[in-house]
Amino acid sequence: MTHPATTTPRADQRSLRKFCTSPIARLILAGGLSLAIVLVAGVQLGAIDLSWAQVWAGLTGDSSEHVQRVVFELRLPRTLTGVLIGIHFALSGWLLQLLSRNPLAEAGILGISAGASLVAVVAFIIGDWLVSSANPYNNTSFALQYLPLFAMAGGLVTALAVYFLGMRHGHLSPVKMTLTGAVIAGMLHALTTGALAFWGHAHTELVAQWLAGSLYGAEWQHLHTLLPWTLIGLAGVALLVRPLEVMQLDDEHVRTLGLVLNRWRAFALLIATLLAASAVGVVGPVGFIGLLIPHISRRLAGANLPVQLVLCVLLGAVLAVLADLLGRTLFSPYEVPVGVVSAVLGVPFFLYLLSRQP
Amino acid sequence: MLRTEHLSLAYGDKPVVDNVSLAIPEGGITCLLGPNGSGKSTLLKSFAGLLPPRSGQVFLDNRPVTQWDRRRLALRLAMLPQKPIVPDGIRVRDLIALGRFPHRKWWQRNLTTDDNATIDAMAMTGVSDLAERPVEALSGGQQQRVWIAMALAQETDILLLDEPTTFLDWGYQLEVLELLSTLNREHGLTVVMSLHDLNQAAQFADRIAVLANGQLDTIGSPAEVITESLVNRVFRVHTSITAGREGRPFCTGFAESTQSRPKQRPHCTAAS
Numbered sequence: 001m002t003h004p005a006t007t008t009p010r011a012d013q014r015s016l017r018k019f020c021t022s023p024i025a026r027l028i029l030a031g032g033l034s035l036a037i038v039l040v041a042g043v044q045l046g047a048i049d050l051s052w053a054q055v056w057a058g059l060t061g062d063s064s065e066h067v068q069r070v071v072f073e074l075r076l077p078r079t080l081t082g083v084l085i086g087i088h089f090a091l092s093g094w095l096l097q098l099l100s101r102n103p104l105a106e107a108g109i110l111g112i113s114a115g116a117s118l119v120a121v122v123a124f125i126i127g128d129w130l131v132s133s134a135n136p137y138n139n140t141s142f143a144l145q146y147l148p149l150f151a152m153a154g155g156l157v158t159a160l161a162v163y164f165l166g167m168r169h170g171h172l173s174p175v176k177m178t179l180t181g182a183v184i185a186g187m188l189h190a191l192t193t194g195a196l197a198f199w200g201h202a203h204t205e206l207v208a209q210w211l212a213g214s215l216y217g218a219e220w221q222h223l224h225t226l227l228p229w230t231l232i233g234l235a236g237v238a239l240l241v242r243p244l245e246v247m248q249l250d251d252e253h254v255r256t257l258g259l260v261l262n263r264w265r266a267f268a269l270l271i272a273t274l275l276a277a278s279a280v281g282v283v284g285p286v287g288f289i290g291l292l293i294p295h296i297s298r299r300l301a302g303a304n305l306p307v308q309l310v311l312c313v314l315l316g317a318v319l320a321v322l323a324d325l326l327g328r329t330l331f332s333p334y335e336v337p338v339g340v341v342s343a344v345l346g347v348p349f350f351l352y353l354l355s356r357q358p
Numbered sequence: 359m360l361r362t363e364h365l366s367l368a369y370g371d372k373p374v375v376d377n378v379s380l381a382i383p384e385g386g387i388t389c390l391l392g393p394n395g396s397g398k399s400t401l402l403k404s405f406a407g408l409l410p411p412r413s414g415q416v417f418l419d420n421r422p423v424t425q426w427d428r429r430r431l432a433l434r435l436a437m438l439p440q441k442p443i444v445p446d447g448i449r450v451r452d453l454i455a456l457g458r459f460p461h462r463k464w465w466q467r468n469l470t471t472d473d474n475a476t477i478d479a480m481a482m483t484g485v486s487d488l489a490e491r492p493v494e495a496l497s498g499g500q501q502q503r504v505w506i507a508m509a510l511a512q513e514t515d516i517l518l519l520d521e522p523t524t525f526l527d528w529g530y531q532l533e534v535l536e537l538l539s540t541l542n543r544e545h546g547l548t549v550v551m552s553l554h555d556l557n558q559a560a561q562f563a564d565r566i567a568v569l570a571n572g573q574l575d576t577i578g579s580p581a582e583v584i585t586e587s588l589v590n591r592v593f594r595v596h597t598s599i600t601a602g603r604e605g606r607p608f609c610t611g612f613a614e615s616t617q618s619r620p621k622q623r624p625h626c627t628a629a630s
Contacts, residue, residue, distance in 0.1 A: 169369070252439050253437070253443070256436065260428055302447045
C-alpha cells in the first residue's frame, strides 16, 4: 500500500483553516469567550458596580484611589484566584476520573479534600496557638503560604490510603475505591469538626467559612501561593495526556501496549492530589467543580483528551468565577461561599446530564 | 520464539497452571483448549508477561518474558483480552491508533507512518468504512474486528487472543476466525488463542494444546489431539469423530454429557 506525502505548506494552510472552522475550535473559542465575559463581570460587579470606563481606568491606574483599590486589591486578585482554583479542581477531577476509570471520582468524593482540610485545620490551629503564645500581641495569623503544603500532605496520605484500599486482587476496583473514599471522607469530616469544636473556638467562624470553600478576602498573596502549583499541575497534566489515552483501556490491555501502568497511575494520582489539595489549602474544599466540569468537557469534546483538557481548564475557571460572582452579588451584602453556589448550580445540571444518559 | 519450561502459575495461593512445557510454532495458529478453569486464560496472560511465574519460565527468543522491557515486548507481542474496555465515545480510527503507542516515545503523538499503519490495519480487517463511527455503536462482530485491527496496528509478529469468539454469534465467530486465518497465511502472523469450540479449533488450528486442571494433557496437530477418548476424558462428552475436509477431525453425531444428570431433589417432606 502506498501513501502520498501530505505535508506540503498548502496542505498545512488548508488543515489550519479546516481546524479553525472545526467544531473543536468553536468549542474552545466559546469556552475562552465565556471565560473573558465572567472575568470582566467579576471585576465590574459587586457591592458597587463599576462602568467599563471605570474598570479600564482602574486597571491602567488612571482613576480615583477608591476605584483603584476596589479593582486592584479586591476584585482582580479574587477573580484570578477563582480562575486558578477552578482549574485546580476541574483538572484534579478529570485526572481522577480517568485514572480510576470511574465517572464518580473527584477529590471531594474520594476524601482527598477532606484529608487536606483536616491537616490544614489542625496545622492552622496549632500554628496560631504557637504564634500567639510566643507573642500575645502579635495579631498576624499563621502564615498562608504553608497551608497548601500541609493540605497536600494530608491529601496525599488520604489519596494513597484510598488507592490501596480500593484495590481488589491487585486491580483497582472503581466501586471499591469510591466507597472507600466516601467512608474515609466521612470519618475525616467528623475529625475536622471535632478538632474545630475542641480547639478552634478562637477561630471557629474563620475556619467554618474556609471549610465551606470561600474566596472571601482572597488577595494577591493567595494567588501567588497557588500559582506555582497551578504551573506544576498543568505541566504534569500535559505530560500525562498520551498515557491517559491508553490508560482508558483494560489494565492488562494497557500493559501489553507497553505502558508501565503502576508508575503512570501513581504519577497521575500525585498530580491530581497536588492540584486539589493545594487549592483546598488556599480557599478550602470547593466541591462539584471537579465532578461536573470533566463530565461537561467529555460531553462536549467526545473522546478527544487534549480538547477535554483545554475545556476543563476554561470551563473550570468559568464555573468558579461565576459561582463566586453570584455568591457575593445575589444576597449582597451577605456572601454565599463559592463552594455552596457551585454545588447549588452544579447538582441540578449534573442530574439533568444523568437523566439524558442513554 | 515463544515457549514455556516447567511453567507453574498461581493467583496468590491458588495454583492454576502446573508444570507446563510447550513451544508455540512460529507463523502458525495455536489453539488452547480445555474446560472452564483449566488455566487457558492464565497461560495466555503469562505469555504476555502479565503474570510472574511461580516456578519455571516463559521464554521469548530465549529470554524470560518477565525480564523484557514492557515497550520492547509490546513491539513483539500483542494481546486482546476477553472483555476489552471501550473508552467513552472513542471513534474506530482513534481506538485503532492506540495500537501505535509502543512505537512512539510516551510523549510523542502519532506520525504519518503511524497513521498509515492504522489505515492498513483497518483495510486488513475490513473496518475502513467504519473509521469515523463511535466504537460503542458497532455490532459485536464489528467491534471484535476493530479490536483485532488495533492489535494489528501494533505491528507485532505474535498475536494472543483470549476467547476471541465468546460473545459472538456463529456467523461472526467464523468471520473472526477466518480473518485470523487470512492474516496468518498472508502476513505470517503467529496466532495463539483460547477457544471453546472443538470443531472450530480443529478447522483453524495448526496445533492444539489441551489443558486439563492446569496441566498440559495433549499437544499436537488437530488430527492427533481431537480424538473420542480425549473428548471423553477432558470434556466429559460422548461423541463420534469423523475426518472432515483436509483430514481435519470433526465431532459429529449426538453429543451427550457423561456426567450423570443432577439427581432430582427429594421432595421436601417436612412441608407437605
